[in-house]
Amino acid sequence: MTHLGKFLTASGVKPIVEYQHVFKTTYLYGSYSPINGDSFVWEINGVNTTIFEAYLKEFSLYKPNEYKIVVINNAGFHSVKNIEIPDNIYLLNIPPYSPELNPCEQVWQYIKNRYKNQRFKNMEELKDWLHQFVKKMDNQLIKSITSNHHYIDAFYASFKK
Numbered sequence: 001m002t003h004l005g006k007f008l009t010a011s012g013v014k015p016i017v018e019y020q021h022v023f024k025t026t027y028l029y030g031s032y033s034p035i036n037g038d039s040f041v042w043e044i045n046g047v048n049t050t051i052f053e054a055y056l057k058e059f060s061l062y063k064p065n066e067y068k069i070v071v072i073n074n075a076g077f078h079s080v081k082n083i084e085i086p087d088n089i090y091l092l093n094i095p096p097y098s099p100e101l102n103p104c105e106q107v108w109q110y111i112k113n114r115y116k117n118q119r120f121k122n123m124e125e126l127k128d129w130l131h132q133f134v135k136k137m138d139n140q141l142i143k144s145i146t147s148n149h150h151y152i153d154a155f156y157a158s159f160k161k
Contacts (some may be wrong), residue, residue: 024123026130028111029055031070032103034146037139038063043130053083060086071102103146107137110145 029052030041040062042055059068068089074096085091099105111133120126 026123026127028108028130028134030104030107031059031068032107032142032146034103034143034148034151037141037143037146039137039139039142041134043127043134049083056083056086056089060088064088071104073099073102073105101148101150103148103151106145106148107142 026043026045027047028041028043030039032039040059042058044051044055056070059070066088069092070089071092071094073094080091094101111130114133118129120129
């Protein structure tokens with residue numbers, strides 16, 4: 001589906017955007033570090049608890065010696081009942097209606113803002129665009145998007161003890 005957004009034009013000129021109303025979905029699961037800008041991203045065709053559990057397992061294998069804190073919200077598929085959480089992952093549940101505390105939500109918003117007014121011929125073209133876009137996001141960009149003083153302060157305070 002084309003997501004329409006604002007953009008600048010000359011005074012009195014109405015912008016023309018090709019609109020496409022076909023609803024197909026793909027999903028990104030991602031973990032982004034506001035500390036060093038590191039990222040781990042999965043693109044998959046669904047959201048449910050089983051996929052979330054598989055994502056956590058794969059994420060735990062990425063830099064397996066790191067202890068990872070994954071910020072989750074109250075999405076239904078984030079339910080931790082009856083799932084196995086790897087030993088090197090801690091799930092930090094944030095309060096409802098506080099997406100500003102979730103680094104992933106900041107990245108998703110960044111991507112959505114660049115996705116506006118674009119039209120793709122098919123799902124493969126959209127996935128190619130998405131994969132290329134995510135690949136281009138370097139550590140500095142991710143840090144600038146996800147930077148949240150609460151996480152940064154807590155991280156560095158843990159070393160002062």
